[in-house]
Amino acid sequence: MSTPVLHPILAQTWLGLRNQLHAQLSRPGEALFVGLAWAAAVALAVFVYTRLPGEPIAAAIESAARSPWTSGIALGAFGFYLLRTSLLLLRRHLQRSWWAALPIATARETRTLILLGASLLNAIVLAADLALLACAALVTNPDRWLTAARTIAALGLGVGGLLGLLAALRRDAAVEASARRSGHGVPLFRLPPLDRASLPTLAHWQRIETLRRFRAGGRWWQWLLLGLAIPAGISLPSLAGLVLMGVVLIWYGLAMTAARETIAHAARLSAATPLRFGAFAFASARYPILVAAVATLWGTLALLLQEAPRLFLIGWPLLMFGWVLLELAVAWHVRRQPRHAGLRLAVDVAAIAGAAQTFAPLAPFLWAALLAWHFHRARKIP
Amino acid sequence: MSHALLIENLAHAYGETPVLRGVDLALAPGDFMALIGPNGSGKTTLLRALSGILMPQQGRILIDGVDMRSDPVGAKARLGLAIDPELLPGALTGRQCLTLFANIRGLAGVPDDSLALAGTLGFMPWLDRLVEEYSLGTRQKLGILLGLVGSPPLIVLDEPMNGLDPVSAWAIKQHLVTLTRERGCAVLLATHALEVAERFITRAQLLLEGRCARHWDEPQLIVIRHDPTRSLEQAMVEALRELAA
Numbered sequence: 001m002s003t004p005v006l007h008p009i010l011a012q013t014w015l016g017l018r019n020q021l022h023a024q025l026s027r028p029g030e031a032l033f034v035g036l037a038w039a040a041a042v043a044l045a046v047f048v049y050t051r052l053p054g055e056p057i058a059a060a061i062e063s064a065a066r067s068p069w070t071s072g073i074a075l076g077a078f079g080f081y082l083l084r085t086s087l088l089l090l091r092r093h094l095q096r097s098w099w100a101a102l103p104i105a106t107a108r109e110t111r112t113l114i115l116l117g118a119s120l121l122n123a124i125v126l127a128a129d130l131a132l133l134a135c136a137a138l139v140t141n142p143d144r145w146l147t148a149a150r151t152i153a154a155l156g157l158g159v160g161g162l163l164g165l166l167a168a169l170r171r172d173a174a175v176e177a178s179a180r181r182s183g184h185g186v187p188l189f190r191l192p193p194l195d196r197a198s199l200p201t202l203a204h205w206q207r208i209e210t211l212r213r214f215r216a217g218g219r220w221w222q223w224l225l226l227g228l229a230i231p232a233g234i235s236l237p238s239l240a241g242l243v244l245m246g247v248v249l250i251w252y253g254l255a256m257t258a259a260r261e262t263i264a265h266a267a268r269l270s271a272a273t274p275l276r277f278g279a280f281a282f283a284s285a286r287y288p289i290l291v292a293a294v295a296t297l298w299g300t301l302a303l304l305l306q307e308a309p310r311l312f313l314i315g316w317p318l319l320m321f322g323w324v325l326l327e328l329a330v331a332w333h334v335r336r337q338p339r340h341a342g343l344r345l346a347v348d349v350a351a352i353a354g355a356a357q358t359f360a361p362l363a364p365f366l367w368a369a370l371l372a373w374h375f376h377r378a379r380k381i382p
Numbered sequence: 383m384s385h386a387l388l389i390e391n392l393a394h395a396y397g398e399t400p401v402l403r404g405v406d407l408a409l410a411p412g413d414f415m416a417l418i419g420p421n422g423s424g425k426t427t428l429l430r431a432l433s434g435i436l437m438p439q440q441g442r443i444l445i446d447g448v449d450m451r452s453d454p455v456g457a458k459a460r461l462g463l464a465i466d467p468e469l470l471p472g473a474l475t476g477r478q479c480l481t482l483f484a485n486i487r488g489l490a491g492v493p494d495d496s497l498a499l500a501g502t503l504g505f506m507p508w509l510d511r512l513v514e515e516y517s518l519g520t521r522q523k524l525g526i527l528l529g530l531v532g533s534p535p536l537i538v539l540d541e542p543m544n545g546l547d548p549v550s551a552w553a554i555k556q557h558l559v560t561l562t563r564e565r566g567c568a569v570l571l572a573t574h575a576l577e578v579a580e581r582f583i584t585r586a587q588l589l590l591e592g593r594c595a596r597h598w599d600e601p602q603l604i605v606i607r608h609d610p611t612r613s614l615e616q617a618m619v620e621a622l623r624e625l626a627a
Contacts (some may be wrong), residue, residue, distance in 0.1 A: 201485065274456070
């Protein structure tokens, strides 16, 4: 794998993957769990796919295909952003990690970036093409739009991605992106309920990590998806509601991830200290629960602006608080080995969603059982 | 008299590879012990086990009389471990880290002792800056300060002088000596830099292939110090050669 023309990070990655595979195979229990989790995720994806409403999706794609320039430019922007961001992050890593001190020719770095960029671009175009074919399989007569949509997707993503690759290869772009990404995490105002309780630093730490991620930006693709979801002729209040809901969802997602990762980091930092689990759990739950409360308020306002049905207004707080409690329970449970935290959470959510689909009253019981099990396991960790 | 640290028949393996093979070790209050040994001798695993980060497969660890297995929180309340600089959170300031550790130990704020030591180490200008702005040496100082918060009965440090300037290294050693002599704290210092530890320690323990291979008590160390032709480093190398033979 390692050749003189390419950067040795490729060889390192290959060796790392190989070692990881060997390590995984040497732990059959964990390998079985990961295998089952992936199987469950694939099964869920197939399940969701078979229940997708084909005709509305086809109509939306057909409508987009009728405006080839608009759709092409939107997809181009997406491809540009994805390629440029991914490659700049890699460049930054190469320039700041231990690779920076090694005598590696710049040409090898450039060739590697081009190779990885081209591979990523091909993968995106292929994924988009497969997604369109999958959508076509859901309807009886996709010929009206399929060829046009595939062409627009390939050209839009291809040209945008190529421009993103060229932009990432510019040396000054890496510096600019690095400065922009560093962000800062100074809150604009104090939150006294967080400061007054015990171990306020933990909640403060979670808040700073959330702010840093939010202010670092880089959520363009989510905004793009939101933009594409806006129907034509939407009223101003509904548009405001949709935008507000987008902000709430992005912020809530970032806060949950930041809280989970901070819990794992704080657990490692305080591993040799006399910190009781109860105190740790109480201190690390305050900020995420506050986020859920605030997200509930703003999200409800967004739903009201969109004149959402009453069922949504009832379900929204349940979703926010149900999610945060499950997220926290999983984070506490795997705080010493947080590598699979995301996967565990995904499996739990998939199981609850599956239960809700099959027999709705079962879902809250399953949620409560999972919560109790994770909490019980978390308490057992010394 | 209760030991500050008592380890009995400690054994641990990573997979099929044994790392600790029946370690017995005791530290009395006021002891200042250097834990020495070649790379891979089990020093770090021993420190992780006695700090409660790793649960050993066999053996008993008592910190100031409290069993780490049956009462880990109680045992850790009597232990201070200098934090690995890699683990420090970049998003927090040094003061926030110290406050967190002080709160965990049941203290309302950063103790005056810690602030005084921070001043001696030249750390005060960094106290309210983000950890991510720190150099390796500054991180190392913060890691040590965190381990010393509340002056617990047992203090454990793993290569604490790495990256420290000579003035700070001297200040840390003086502070540790003061803690052992005036407050009866016991210090366990894992290090390769024997010349750094030689003048301050009261005992030295050589760990080899997961076993306690050789021990030097205070009278033996005094003899080594007063002989200009000898050093602890030389004594360790000789011991290693003897054991290998």
